[in-house]
Amino acid sequence: MSRTGTRTIKVDYLARVEGEGSLYLKIQGGRLRDVQLKIFEPPRMFEAFLRGRHFSEVPDIVARICGICPVAYQMSAVHAIEGALGIAVDPAVRLLRRLLYCGEWIESHALHVFFLHAPDFLGYQDALEMARDHRAVVERALALKKAGNQLVALLGGREIHPVAVAVGGFYKTPSRKEVRALRPALEQALEVALETVRFVSGFDFPPFEQDYEFVALSHPQEYPMNEGRIVSNRGLDVDAAEYEDHFAEHQVRHSHALHSVIRVRGSYMVGPLARINLNFDRLTPAARQAAAEAGFAPPCRNPFRSIVARALELVFACEEGLRLIESYEPPARPRLEVEPRAATGQAATEAPRGLLYHRYQIGADGLIRLAKIVPPTSQNQKRIEDDLWGLVPALLDRPEPEILWKCEQAVRNYDPCISCATHFLRLTVDRE
Amino acid sequence: MNFNARRKPKLAVFKFASCDGCQLTLLDAEDELLAVAEAVEIAYFPEASRAVIKGPYDIGLVEGSITTHHDAERIQQVRRQCRTLVTIGACATAGGIQALRNWQDSAEFVRHIYPSPDFIHTLKMSTPIAEHVPVDFELRGCPISKSQLLELISALLAGRKPNIPTYSVCLECKRRLNVCVAVAQGIPCLGPVTQAGCGAICPAYGRGCYGCFGPMETPNTESLRAQLHVLGQTSQEISRAFRSFNAWTWHFRHASDEEERA
Ligand code: SF4
Numbered sequence: 001m002s003r004t005g006t007r008t009i010k011v012d013y014l015a016r017v018e019g020e021g022s023l024y025l026k027i028q029g030g031r032l033r034d035v036q037l038k039i040f041e042p043p044r045m046f047e048a049f050l051r052g053r054h055f056s057e058v059p060d061i062v063a064r065i066c067g068i069c070p071v072a073y074q075m076s077a078v079h080a081i082e083g084a085l086g087i088a089v090d091p092a093v094r095l096l097r098r099l100l101y102c103g104e105w106i107e108s109h110a111l112h113v114f115f116l117h118a119p120d121f122l123g124y125q126d127a128l129e130m131a132r133d134h135r136a137v138v139e140r141a142l143a144l145k146k147a148g149n150q151l152v153a154l155l156g157g158r159e160i161h162p163v164a165v166a167v168g169g170f171y172k173t174p175s176r177k178e179v180r181a182l183r184p185a186l187e188q189a190l191e192v193a194l195e196t197v198r199f200v201s202g203f204d205f206p207p208f209e210q211d212y213e214f215v216a217l218s219h220p221q222e223y224p225m226n227e228g229r230i231v232s233n234r235g236l237d238v239d240a241a242e243y244e245d246h247f248a249e250h251q252v253r254h255s256h257a258l259h260s261v262i263r264v265r266g267s268y269m270v271g272p273l274a275r276i277n278l279n280f281d282r283l284t285p286a287a288r289q290a291a292a293e294a295g296f297a298p299p300c301r302n303p304f305r306s307i308v309a310r311a312l313e314l315v316f317a318c319e320e321g322l323r324l325i326e327s328y329e330p331p332a333r334p335r336l337e338v339e340p341r342a343a344t345g346q347a348a349t350e351a352p353r354g355l356l357y358h359r360y361q362i363g364a365d366g367l368i369r370l371a372k373i374v375p376p377t378s379q380n381q382k383r384i385e386d387d388l389w390g391l392v393p394a395l396l397d398r399p400e401p402e403i404l405w406k407c408e409q410a411v412r413n414y415d416p417c418i419s420c421a422t423h424f425l426r427l428t429v430d431r432e
Numbered sequence: 433m434n435f436n437a438r439r440k441p442k443l444a445v446f447k448f449a450s451c452d453g454c455q456l457t458l459l460d461a462e463d464e465l466l467a468v469a470e471a472v473e474i475a476y477f478p479e480a481s482r483a484v485i486k487g488p489y490d491i492g493l494v495e496g497s498i499t500t501h502h503d504a505e506r507i508q509q510v511r512r513q514c515r516t517l518v519t520i521g522a523c524a525t526a527g528g529i530q531a532l533r534n535w536q537d538s539a540e541f542v543r544h545i546y547p548s549p550d551f552i553h554t555l556k557m558s559t560p561i562a563e564h565v566p567v568d569f570e571l572r573g574c575p576i577s578k579s580q581l582l583e584l585i586s587a588l589l590a591g592r593k594p595n596i597p598t599y600s601v602c603l604e605c606k607r608r609l610n611v612c613v614a615v616a617q618g619i620p621c622l623g624p625v626t627q628a629g630c631g632a633i634c635p636a637y638g639r640g641c642y643g644c645f646g647p648m649e650t651p652n653t654e655s656l657r658a659q660l661h662v663l664g665q666t667s668q669e670i671s672r673a674f675r676s677f678n679a680w681t682w683h684f685r686h687a688s689d690e691e692e693r694a
Contacts, residue, residue, distance in 0.1 A: 042448075042449045042499045042500045042503065042554060043499075043554060044449055044499070044528075044529070044530040044558075045530065045533060046529075048533070048536070048540075049529070049530075049532040049533065049536070053672065054669075054672065057672070057676075060642060060676070061529060061676070064451050064453070064528075064529050064574065064677065065451060066451050066452070066453075067450075067451040067452045067453020067454070067455075067456045067575060068452060068453075068456060070451075070453070111456075111459065115459065115480060116480075119482075125481050125482045125483035126477075126480050126481030126482065126483060127480065128466075128469045128474060128480070128481070129481075129483070131466060131469070135466075138466070139466070142462040142463075142465065142466075143462070145460075145462055146462040146463070149460060149462070157633040157634070157636070157637045158575075158630070158633055159460055160453040160456060160457065160460070160575040161453060161574065161575055161644070163633050163634050163637055163639065163642075164637045166639075171634075171637045171638045171639040172636075172637040172638040172639075334638070408482070
């Protein structure tokens, strides 16, 4: 390859990410000239066809934006709609929703840590190839993932696109006995999660740091899931209702997902690393202990270590899940009767991949007039490109397959969910 | 299907417009995944692997619907590469929830979401795979059922016909000993016209079936519509109920259009 000409390096179809995307790098005269994370997943246009649907149908419809994190879509939706309609749910419903979210975090993080990300660090094409050398690790990973799925299946009716979540509560809530039956699986999952932290914190991390603006929810008492203010390490502290005053979305030619920026300042990061950096002291005891043993202290600015943040959140979600199981009492009524009124509501919750914002305008007839959804991957898109701008210059002398793989790995640090963002990845490097 | 006994059959997973939930079902088969990976060669599955083994493939699982010119061409190539092509899920089999655009002005949809609609190339309609290429087998559901997926793979490997029931959700409800939500509580339910496969989850969770497995073989949508009116549902509500994840199937489309006109 020539050092002075223009080279294009591309990954035409980024693997081990959820959805379809590609990556394009242009190198000219030995310098990086362009980076584009292209999301070509065909748009499915949820916000358009949500108009005219009844608010009670929204949790079922928005779940279908993403098969990996349907609960997140359901959670942001019910909170935004309940906000609009002025409903406060039963405290027991609130805890049950948190338990459901724990299940999704476990299932989704276990999938990403072991199936999508760890193979990069260990030099495997995928987890099944990894299983040939590390069968016990993969088996434990599957058990962990299964524990998360069992939680979602009990509370929601099934693992993917659960049916029990309703505006106002749940269609049905489980008995104390049913919930307690999950304890052994979750206790075992907690052990696996602790091993996972030890396993991934021993990986070789490229020495790469960036000066990030981290954005996540923050709640005075708890590690954030469904509630809290939107905060950052640069002084942002706003309510979900003010989200659109501070964050802007714009369209770029190379992507079907809109890019989000913080007005005035630019790109930012959401997701496990942002969450843990901003909420470290609200982690559960075992998670804090595991962090100390793994040498993980906030603020961590190395995006490759997001796999450690994810593993720590696995510990957190198992421990928190166990606590919630212990204290569970079924709500007096699974769900409140909800009367429509003309109103608008906004909510942000913490999807496994980061902040997920929804806004709905509802008419007096209960039909949706306007819907706006900003998924975590659209928010991270610009930040991923910025990371590559920082990472690639040091790699320019390396053989192309190595550049490609490192870039893919850097993209996967964010566990991008392209189904969500347009709801993928191909890499193109242009060299002249 | 006759596979060459000396080599493992090659399995490929292809994605079109979808939420990834149906292909995730394979990774969600936590207890069976490693065994499946031993029985077949997972040759192409980008969501799970960087490795790409070239076709032809013995089994192709196709998720998602066709919504772009590029995908309309890609499905032709996929068909040529797969000996047996199976559509997995409501998107691939029926067009999915994104087929709601088929009743609307898609250009307006794009304008509604994107400030510069010209960059977005999308077809007016979201269509199922079978409208583009011959399909050998289909799995219903949004998402598909894990046990049906495993049954399909084992049947294909054994060279027998998969045992996938085509009766309605009502039968599954009886088997699960659910009390009928429509009869006992007057809750509108699409169970009588919807194909079984989910295990009658919604009625078991105290709500009516919303039809995510699509129409059963011979659904009597007319009598169900009449019954839903008796339960106090408006035409508009009934029309919306049929217009969800399987809206573009002939029976559900027809039922929803009739109610819309009523
Ligand atoms: S059928 Fe449903 S679960 Fe399957 S890919 Fe489509 S939206 Fe997702």
